[in-house]
Amino acid sequence: MTKGFGSRVVLTLLFLLLSFVFLTPTLVSKLPSWWKGMMPTDKIHLGLDLQGGTHLVLEVDTVKAVEGALDLIATDLEDTLTAQNLRYKRIGRIAPDKVQLTLYDKGTSDNVQAQIKKKYPEMELLSPSEEGGFVNIQIRMNDKVAQDRKDKAVAQALETIRNRIDQFGVSEPTIQREGINHIVVQLPGIKDPKRAIELIGKTARLEFKLVDENVNAAMATPGTLPEDEELLMEKKVDQTTGAVSETPLVVKRKAMITGDLLTDAQVRIDSQFNQPYVAIEFNSTGARLFDQVTAANVGKRFAIVLDSNIYSAPVIRERISGGSAQISGSFTEKEAADLAIVLRAGSLPAPVHIIQNETVGPSLGQDSINKGLMAGLIGVLLVVVFMTVYYKASGLIANLGMVLNIVFLMGALAALGATLTLPGIAAIVLLVGMSVDSNVLIFERIREELRLGKTPSAGVDSGYDKAFLTIMDSHVTTLITAAVLFQFGTGPVKGFAVSLSLGIIINLFTSLVVTKVVFDFCLSRLRVKKLSI
Amino acid sequence: MELLKKTNIDFIGMRKISFIISGIITLVGIFAMVQIWRGTANMGIDFSGGTSVQLKFAQPIHMDQARAALAKHNLKEANLQDIKDGNKLLVKVGKTTLETGKAADTIQDVFKKEFPANPFTVESSTEIGPSIGDKLRNDTLIAIAISLVGIIIYIAWRFDFKFGVGATIATMHDVFAMFAVFFIFGKEFNLLFITAALTIAGYSLTDTVVVFDRIRENLHKNLKVSVITVFNGSINEVLSRTIVTSITTFLAAVSLFLFGGEVIHDFAFALVVGIVVATYSSIFVASPIVALWERKALSQAEAKA
Numbered sequence: 013m014t015k016g017f018g019s020r021v022v023l024t025l026l027f028l029l030l031s032f033v034f035l036t037p038t039l040v041s042k043l044p045s046w047w048k049g050m051m052p053t054d055k056i057h058l059g060l061d062l063q064g065g066t067h068l069v070l071e072v073d074t075v076k077a078v079e080g081a082l083d084l085i086a087t088d089l090e091d092t093l094t095a096q097n098l099r100y101k102r103i104g105r106i107a108p109d110k111v112q113l114t115l116y117d118k119g120t121s122d123n124v125q126a127q128i129k130k131k132y133p134e135m136e137l138l139s140p141s142e143e144g145g146f147v148n149i150q151i152r153m154n155d156k157v158a159q160d161r162k163d164k165a166v167a168q169a170l171e172t173i174r175n176r177i178d179q180f181g182v183s184e185p186t187i188q189r190e191g192i193n194h195i196v197v198q199l200p201g202i203k204d205p206k207r208a209i210e211l212i213g214k215t216a217r218l219e220f221k222l223v224d225e226n227v228n229a230a231m232a233t234p235g236t237l238p239e240d241e242e243l244l245m246e247k248k249v250d251q252t253t254g255a256v257s258e259t260p261l262v263v264k265r266k267a268m269i270t271g272d273l274l275t276d277a278q279v280r281i282d283s284q285f286n287q288p289y290v291a292i293e294f295n296s297t298g299a300r301l302f303d304q305v306t307a308a309n310v311g312k313r314f315a316i317v318l319d320s321n322i323y324s325a326p327v328i329r330e331r332i333s334g335g336s337a338q339i340s341g342s343f344t345e346k347e348a349a350d351l352a353i354v355l356r357a358g359s360l361p362a363p364v365h366i367i368q369n370e371t372v373g374p375s376l377g378q379d380s381i382n383k384g385l386m387a388g389l390i391g392v393l394l395v396v397v398f399m400t401v402y403y404k405a406s407g408l409i410a411n412l413g414m415v416l417n418i419v420f421l422m423g424a425l426a427a428l429g430a431t432l433t434l435p436g437i438a439a440i441v442l443l444v445g446m447s448v449d450s451n452v453l454i455f456e457r458i459r460e461e462l463r464l465g466k467t468p469s470a471g472v473d474s475g476y477d478k479a480f481l482t483i484m485d486s487h488v489t490t491l492i493t494a495a496v497l498f499q500f501g502t503g504p505v506k507g508f509a510v511s512l513s514l515g516i517i518i519n520l521f522t523s524l525v526v527t528k529v530v531f532d533f534c535l536s537r538l539r540v541k542k543l544s545i
Numbered sequence: 546m547e548l549l550k551k552t553n554i555d556f557i558g559m560r561k562i563s564f565i566i567s568g569i570i571t572l573v574g575i576f577a578m579v580q581i582w583r584g585t586a587n588m589g590i591d592f593s594g595g596t597s598v599q600l601k602f603a604q605p606i607h608m609d610q611a612r613a614a615l616a617k618h619n620l621k622e623a624n625l626q627d628i629k630d631g632n633k634l635l636v637k638v639g640k641t642t643l644e645t646g647k648a649a650d651t652i653q654d655v656f657k658k659e660f661p662a663n664p665f666t667v668e669s670s671t672e673i674g675p676s677i678g679d680k681l682r683n684d685t686l687i688a689i690a691i692s693l694v695g696i697i698i699y700i701a702w703r704f705d706f707k708f709g710v711g712a713t714i715a716t717m718h719d720v721f722a723m724f725a726v727f728f729i730f731g732k733e734f735n736l737l738f739i740t741a742a743l744t745i746a747g748y749s750l751t752d753t754v755v756v757f758d759r760i761r762e763n764l765h766k767n768l769k770v771s772v773i774t775v776f777n778g779s780i781n782e783v784l785s786r787t788i789v790t791s792i793t794t795f796l797a798a799v800s801l802f803l804f805g806g807e808v809i810h811d812f813a814f815a816l817v818v819g820i821v822v823a824t825y826s827s828i829f830v831a832s833p834i835v836a837l838w839e840r841k842a843l844s845q846a847e848a849k850a
Contacts, residue, residue: 061808069677206650367674369649376599376668376808383806391800395793402548402789435740438809441801442744442816445794446751452793453755456786482758485703486751492695493747497740500688505740512744 017536020529027521028416031423038426056426058200059433059507062381064374065200066208070173070364072193077165077362078158079108085132085151086111087266089124092131098124101146109158113149121147165361166193173197173212173364175357180211180350195364205371207346215319215363216354218271220305221263223313223325229260240265244315246322249342261322263315268305273298277355279348282340288348289340292355299335307331318351384437391441392418399448403455405544410451413527417447420518421511430514433507443515449486450523453479455545468543469535476528483523491516548788552781556828557773557836563829567718570822574721577728586728589735592682594675595639596648599668600656602632606663611636614659620652628807633668648672685739692743693717696750704757707838712753715831719749722822723815737812745819748794752787752827759783760832772843776836780828791824 037043038055047053060067082105089111090103101114115121121140128137128149134157138150153161166189173195174187186198202208224241232243246259276293294302306314306328315325316339323341343351395414399407421440425432458475466474491513498509534540580586590597608625611634615623626635636652649670656665673681693713701709720742727738759779767775798820802813 071674071676365674366672367677369670369672371649371667371670373666373668375601375666380806380808383804384809387801387804387806390804391797394796394800398793398796434808435737435812438801438805438812438816439744441797441805442794445797446748446790448793449751449790452786452789456783456789460782482755485754485758489696489699489750489754490747492699493692493743493750496688496692496695497743500684500691505736508740508744 017529017532020525021533024416024526024529027420027423030427031419034423034426035419038422052427054426054429056422057429057431058377058381059431059436060198060200060370060377061372061434062377062384062432063200064202064372064377065198066202066205066372067368067370068197068199068209068212068366069190069368070169070195070197070212071367072166072169072195072360073363073365074162074165074193075108075362078153078161079105080362081161082109082111082153085135089113089128092127093124106150110150110152113151115147115149116145118147121149125149162193166195168361169364170195172358172360176211176353177208179353179357180208182208194367201374207350209366209369211350211353213364213366214354214360216271216357216359217319218274218355218359219267219317220269220302221265221267221315221317222305222309223315224262224264225313227262229262232260232262237262244317244320244322246315246325261313261315261325263317263322267317268314269294269298269301271355271359273301274355277352279345279352280338287340288343288345289338290348290352290355291336291338294335294337296335299333302335302337303331303333380434381437384434384441388437388441388444391444395444395448399451403545406451406455406458409527409530410448410455412530413451413522414444414447416526417443417515417519417522420522421515424514424518425511428514430510431507432511435505435508436511439508439511440515443512443519446490447515447519447523450479450483450519451527453482454523454527458543458545462543462545468540471543472528472531472535476524480524483520487516487520548785552784553777554781554784555777556780557777557833559829560833560837563833567826567830570722570725571718573725573728574723577724578721580728581724581734587731587733589733589738590637590639590671590673590678591736592678592685592734593639594673594678595637596652596670596672597635597637598649598652598670599628599633599635600653600665601668602634602660602663602665604663605632606634606660608634610660611656614655615652617659618651618655620655623652633807681736685736689720689739689743692746696746700750700754700757704761707835707842708757708761711831711835711838712750712757714834715753715826716746716749718826718830719745719819719822722826723819726818727815732811732814737809738815741812741815741819745816745823748820749823749826752790752823753831755786756780756783756827756832757835760835772840773836776832780832784828787824787827791820795820 034052037053086103093100098120103113106112136152136154140147140149177185182199188196190196242265248257273294275295278291280291310328313325313327316323396411399410454475457478458471461471461474494509494513624637697709697713700712723742763775763779798816802817805813
């Protein structure tokens with residue numbers, strides 16, 4: 013009796029049992045209720061290439077986040093100086109990282125500098141310069157603060173996108189940060205990818221701006237407008253023809269109220285025209301502001317601007333208090349629902365750009381699974397037949413090892429929650445071919461030993477011994493490339509690397525331990541006299 | 546059953562022919578890589594950026610009509626590919642002025658408008674912005690470099706430096722050969738191809754390591770016999786293993802190639818080619834290099850003594 017025979021049998025059976033336990037949720041469609049309490053319930057995750065879905069890589073425009081932060085500081089300084097009756101010529105951002113204040117005299121300049129230092133200690137105050145009788149003060153956001161800001165923008169964008177997707181309703185989405193400014197979004201099994209992408213990509217900066225009707229918008233160009241006004245387009249979609257018409261409107265650059273003062277947004281249906289609209293609720297600050305602004309501007313038009321597009325620009329008929337308002341426009345119920353989602357989830361701190369978008373339809377995914385499984389089955393059969401013909405009974409042992417390999421690998425994939433992709437299936441098929449290699453190495457050694465006249469059991473033992481180092485070497489080298497693929501691969505390639513490296517490690521176990529156990533059993537218990545090899 | 550009885554083939558003696566064959570393969574492979582570098586090879590959109598949409602139509606669609614329809618909407622440069630089974634059409638557009646996220650929609654709109662009587666479903670659509678294409682290409686180059694270094698270090702540690710270099714040259718030879726075959730057949734270089742190339746690098750190495758292991762074992766046993774004889778003998782001893790393993794792996798890869806479906810068709814093709822080349826290189830490239838080098842080192846040592 014070879015040493016450790018019993019423990020190796022136990023180990024093999026234990027792994028087999030574990031594999032089946034972890035595979036049960038995948039294989040059995042309806043789990044009994046007692047199973048759910050203590051047993052694993054996760055199926056093998058299928059990659060998007062197998063079940064269909066959308067894989068997006070978004071790039072957060074972090075430069076815009078810094079610019080936005082500086083614009084806010086500029087507006088805040090404007091308000092502060094106006095409130096204190098300090099006169100200034102101009103305050104504005106002059107570079108991606110700089111805000112400049114142009115003041116009339118040195119006295120005000122000293123006062124303002126002191127205030128800036130107190131209010132924005134993290135900002136760098138550059139020494140003031142005089143130019144044509146004006147004093148210029150520049151404040152700069154230093155690189156470290158800017159980096160921090162960018163970092164926060166990405167984190168915040170991630171959170172906002174997650175909120176939106178949660179409300180949109182996708183089962184098991186993956187939303188991860190990758191690298192410095194990339195966000196990876198995976199939406200398995202999604203039916204309307206276009207709608208989801210629009211929902212995710214919308215910056216959703218909601219602003220309420222006053223319309224200036226003294227300027228003829230049709231004639232205006234950005235150059236001829238006063239500095240504090242801008243030209244925006246009001247888009248109207250004709251519900252029956254689908255034609256888009258654009259009407260230019262001149263609005264004040266400064267927003268009276270912004271979307272961050274919202275507490276809720278819901279879709280309602282207008283009973284009179286049977287049109288959907290979005291009802292919004294402001295928080296107390298927003299309600300107060302809305303009350304003030306509408307009271308002061310009765311009779312004027314108020315533009316509701318989302319991402320620089322005007323949704324609607326109704327005339328303020330009366331003072332609106334109570335903190336609720338509505339956004340109507342010519343949108344469908346779905347569009348209204350999506351608008352409500354983005355308003356509830358909040359705006360993105362910076363625009364995002366889609367830099368990678370891969371969508372696989374569900375039919376192609378199912379097709380890929382079927383073909384992958386078919387190819388795998390045929391591959392297994394071919395190898396099984398070949399090995400049986402070539403090595404006879406010993407070939408059967410190698411085949412047993414190979415099948416166990418597949419079962420263990422599937423079990424391990426399920427247990428680790430790894431994702432099975434199409435290249436992953438390919439890796440498994442390739443492993444089928446390679447997994448018998450260790451046995452081939454051993455068998456060839458055994459044949460050599462038998463030729464030298466050794467007894468079957470001595471031949472088997474020294475065959476395993478002599479092949480051991482070679483098997484280790486060949487596995488480690490393949491493992492090196494698999495590990496590199498895992499580290500640098502993305503998406504399906506990573507899935508391939510996972511299957512490949514797990515397969516290699518498992519194969520080491522089956523070829524060195526499991527098949528040896530079978531040989532030992534046959535030779536010692538069944539008292540096989542002549543090896544069939 | 547045994548395919549081969551005891552063989553005694555002079556593999557190292559065939560080095561003149563095999564080095565010429567390998568030299569040509571390698572040169573074509575290097576040429577292919579230069580073309581990739583210059584951007585004139587058939588690059589997949591993974592690396593160059595662009596859009597690819599696969600549509601499944603209700604009725605067969607004519608390539609010429611499809612091409613004319615796309616040209617009418619400023620997508621002249623679109624590359625069309627007919628997929629044999631099931632009225633499928635693959636439309637590829639390289640980097641365009643269209644914003645990422647728009648090109649796929651544009652293509653779908655064109656077909657909706659121009660072929661209203663032939664409805665289709667979108668089977669897959671991929672859009673890759675130019676910046677991520679660059680990132681993927683750089684990451685891939687780093688991956689290849691790191692795995693080669695890792696391989697040299699491991700083999701150099703397990704054997705010695707000469708073997709490490711021999712194994713690396715053989716591995717690179719196989720990768721070059723895969724590039725060469727793909728280039729000649731006009732197939733597309735994409736991420737899946739690189740994955741296949743790295744997999745074959747691992748497989749080729751396994752093959753080479755098995756031969757090297759036997760050589761090392763025999764070198765320790767027979768100190769009297771000439772280096773070339775030991776190398777030849779060792780290759781012959783493991784020859785049946787080499788062939789058996791190549792057959793089983795080849796069978797698995799071929800079944801992927803024939804039955805795996807269009808998505809991994811090229812990937813499986815790369816694996817099939819790679820397995821053939823890897824088997825060849827472990828015998829005809831890796832061992833002769835080390836054998837000649839070893840013999841030279843020995844004769845120099847003798848000359849000194």
